[in-house]
Amino acid sequence: MILVIIMAYLGYQKAKESGRNAVLWAVAMTAIFIGTQILIGVGCGVLIGIGIALWEWPETTFDNYIWPINILATIASFLVCWPVLRYIGRPPVSQMHVNEPPPPPQFG
Secondary structure, rough: OOHHHHHHOOOOOOOHOOOOHHHHHHHHHHHHHHHHHHHEEEEHHHHHHHHHHHHHHOOOOOHOOHHHHHHHHHHHHHHHHHHHHHHHHHOHHHHHHHHHHOOOOOEE
């Protein structure tokens, strides 16, 4: 839970610094972090369920591998949130200064 709060805070700070909607990006970072962990947990659960059904793995397999699955999900959440934080840190396109060519000279 602490890691989710840290990610939301980092998203809030980066968005505020770059002039974006800070609250929206904090909520997005929270959803991305938690969503990634849910997807990893469900994916591993499905794979273990298939292993139990097809290859007769013991039914305690999920309980035996809960820590590696949690660590994998946490690392995956950080890896998914990292590019989002980098994106938030860039200034929006409307704020970027683009040097356009000068207008043509006017004659006579």
